Amino acid sequence: MITILAVAVIGFLLGSIPTGVWAGLAFKKIDIRQHGSKSTGATNVFRVLGAKLAVGVLVVDVAKGFLAAYVGSRLDFGDTLLTSNQLAMVAGVAAIIGHLFPIFARFKGGKGVATGAGMLLFLAPPEIGFAVLIFVITVWLTRLVSLGSILATFFISISLILEKYYFGFPLGNEMIGLAVGLLAIIIFTHRANINRLLHGQENRFGAKS
Numbered sequence: 001m002i003t004i005l006a007v008a009v010i011g012f013l014l015g016s017i018p019t020g021v022w023a024g025l026a027f028k029k030i031d032i033r034q035h036g037s038k039s040t041g042a043t044n045v046f047r048v049l050g051a052k053l054a055v056g057v058l059v060v061d062v063a064k065g066f067l068a069a070y071v072g073s074r075l076d077f078g079d080t081l082l083t084s085n086q087l088a089m090v091a092g093v094a095a096i097i098g099h100l101f102p103i104f105a106r107f108k109g110g111k112g113v114a115t116g117a118g119m120l121l122f123l124a125p126p127e128i129g130f131a132v133l134i135f136v137i138t139v140w141l142t143r144l145v146s147l148g149s150i151l152a153t154f155f156i157s158i159s160l161i162l163e164k165y166y167f168g169f170p171l172g173n174e175m176i177g178l179a180v181g182l183l184a185i186i187i188f189t190h191r192a193n194i195n196r197l198l199h200g201q202e203n204r205f206g207a208k209s
Helices: 002-015 019-027 042-049 051-074 084-100 113-123 125-142 145-165 173-189 191-198
Strands: none
Touching (some): 002 051, 019 042, 019 051, 051 084, 051 113, 084 173, 113 173, 145 191
16 A cells, blocks of 8 residues: 555656746746646647747656656555556556646646656557657647647557457556546546637647747
């Protein structure tokens, strides 16, 4: 029980690092949550603060999820029956929750895409590689980051389900649950974007705030 609690706390604290908020305060003296789409993610940072800071925010947000999963997989006090992969999932999900509700930024954070991608980069690198390709192609063709994020996450969920139930890959049910749960989180955090997409009003990548 101590192990599960420890990896959850570590994951949450890593996820709670409000990269976009701190970047805005440090370099432009503004709270990114009061500008543009009011998201703390790299897309809004790009619009408000520029490309260089956006790249830095993206890298750190991905690293939060990856590092949380890595630490979770390595930390074991011998008091749990969970496998290293399952502990990585606990830590990764905690990091996503921390990103959504960061303790260091009044519990108002981002949408969880980059941090979730970092977790999956550790747990499912081939799938996340193809998902990134789908994301890049979608954004390149449509300049809609939200659509790219949703399609990429949907691809990961479907691919893992097919791998387990059609191709017979030895994937645990918890991995399927993780992928579906992540898709649900992404859809929920992008509900306003989805509404704008349906009405043809979504902001396109490259538009400055």
